[in-house]
Amino acid sequence: MVWWRVVPPFAPPRPRVRRLAVALAWAALTLLSACSTQPSRPNVILILTDDQLAASLALMPTLQRELVGEGVHLPNAFTSTPLCCPARVSLLRGQYAHNHRVRSNGGPEGGFPKLYDTGAEASSLATWLQGAGYRTALMGKYLNAYPYGPEGENPSGYRGPRVNYVPPGWSEWYGFIDVPRDPRNSPYAMYDYKINANGRIRHYGSRPQDYQTDVLAGLAVDFVRRSARRGPFFLLLAPTAPHLPAVPAPRHADAFRDLQAPRPPSFNADPQGKARWLELPPLSDADIAAIDATYRAQAQMLLAVDELLGSLLDALRETGTLDNTYLVFTSDHGWHSGEHRLFHLKLTPYDASVRLPLVIRGPGIPKGEVREHLVLNTDLAPTIAAWAGVSPPAWVDGRSLAPVLRPRPVPLEGWRQSVLTEFWPRRALGEDPEHRPTEHHPKVPVPQYRAVRTLGRLYVEYRYADGTREGELYDLTNDPFELTNLYAGADVALKAALAAHAEALQGCAGATCRALEDQAVP
Known part of the structure; x- marks a missing residue:
């Protein structure tokens, strides 16, 4: 022991000194024991689908059982911009689009080229967490027109990255290549697509095992198993399901045979009295048949996403990390399926387009509860940062959802009253x-x-x-x-x-x- 070395040779330690030394030694051992039993920083898995109606959560049995039943459902969650690229940047940066300036999916004011041109990738949820010691991974869709858009549509003077570019903040990267109007480089093809796998471009073909959602499931499970004992991890898992063209996995092709799109009072409703851009004729029988066929195929696609969630939960249980992992399930925006005579369309300010599916499960979160608070996609980055013990930059517009997710949530009147x-x-x-x-x-x-x-x-x-x-x-x-x-x-x-x-x-x-x-x- 250290105290023995400071005592003169051949002289036994004084009783008082010995008692003090023993007490200090026990205190040190107690502190070490306490530290070893403290829970490690939580892991986070964020599953982000594409164009998913909030109501379609009911079609996913694993999600209903494992997330809705074991977590909190937030039915009043909304997107700040109902379009893929602006919404995804808002999620990663915690900002309204008028602040991050990515306003569309392409052209000089949108898409990945716009974000890359601004340099804003240097600070995002990924860089915040990686800087705090998290292993971070993205698998699936990143941003529209990644890593380059069509010639002539990029910002003035734009000089884009190489095709195998990996954005900052990601320890592992499996991002879909997305060149608009180029079927050879489309993330919406459930077969025959390309992934930038940590700087190497992989092409997946038309074999059954190449089905996009299943490939992502395999990559995600492998990442969880490898990361379980290597410190905290953050996984952003972004399948393009159920985006059009709606191609379900062959094993689900006969599911939901009689399923129709919901028929709320707004379905095929007369737009009289609304803004003039909505002067649309009634839906025809062919329109309604197309709406139902699309809704059915999208529901079938979500069954593979539901199985993906089940595989992740199995991996978390096998590695003993489930109790210390937050799981967040959401989408970038909604989708019209006949409401106000609109279909195959997002973009609008109406409920079908802007309302998000959002369910959260994790440490300290109540089970099987619903929170009616107004929530925005800009809140997810600061919420995840708070779980990781990271303070987001002052320019973040969103807020942590911790007051809403605790067992006794903040009252509705003490929370956000409006969203833009x-x-x-x-x-x-x-x-x-x-x-x-x-x-x-x-x-x-x-x-x-x-x-x-x-x-x-x-x-x-x-x-x-x-x-x-x-x-x-x-x-x-x-x-x-x-x-x-x-x-x-x-x-x-x-x-x-x-x-x-x-x-x-x-x-x-x-x-x-x-x-x-x-x-x-x-």
Whole structure:
């Protein structure tokens, strides 16, 4: 022992010194024992689907049992921009699109090239966690037009990375190559696609084992098993299911044979009284058949995602890491399946497009509970950072969901009172390439808008290319399906207050956004 060496030779230690030394030794051993039994920092797995309706969670049995039944369901979760690339950047950066400036899927103002051009990849959820000692991995879809967009659509003076580029912050990288309008490089093909596997481009063909969701499941399970004893890990798992074209795994091709798309009151509803861009004819029998066929195929695709979740849970149990792992399941935005005569479309401010599926399970989170609080996709990055013990940068707009997820949540009146939704149409081509006219779907030119949503109201301001404007206002308490536009007859002072709040939110940043969201809205 150290104390023995400081005693003069041949002299026994004094009783008082010996008692003190023994006490110190026991204290040290107790401290070491306590440290060894403290739980390690939690792991986090975030599963991010593409174009998934919030209601379709009910079609996933493993998710219902293992996440909804064992965690918290947040039914009032919304996307800040109902379009893939802006929404995914908002998730990774915790920002509204007006702050991260990626406004579309491509063109000079959108896609991966825009984010790369801004240099904003240098600070994201991935870099925050990796800097704190986490092993980080992305598997699946990153951003539209990764790693390069079509020639002529990139930001002015853009110099993109090499095809095998791996963004900062990722310890392991398995990102889908996505070149718009190039079927040889499409992440939406469930077969015959390419993955940048840690800097090496892998091509997957048309064999049964190449089915995209199953490949991701194998990669994810392998990562969990390898990472279980190597410190905390963060996995962003982003299958493109159930995005079109809807191609289910062959083993699920006969599932849900009689399933139809939901028929809420907004299905095929007359748009009279709404903004003029929604002047659409009634859905035909062929339209409705196409909607049902698509919904059924997308539901079948989600069965493979549900199996992926089951495989991950098995791996977590086998490695003894389940109790110390947060699992978050969500999507980038919703999807119209006939509501307001819209289908094969997102982009709108309406519930079908902006409401997210969101379920969270993990240490300290209650089981089988529902939280009605307003939640945004910008909240996920600061929430995961908080679980990891990391303070996000001051410019983050979102907030940690910890007060909502604890056993006794913050009251609704003490939480966010409004959320902003914002959308900009593409300027390079005038429309998003995913939404060009098809056999059963006309071109629907969704105009630029900003919208404020509360638990009881939806207020929308449209701005058309010719400079004209229109408004919509819905009483969600009495009209949850957004059928009756009250804007024309609404009180002038009310409309002015809502317009001022929308303008302030679209100009906010960081703590200012949270303060504005917390304000009571008329």
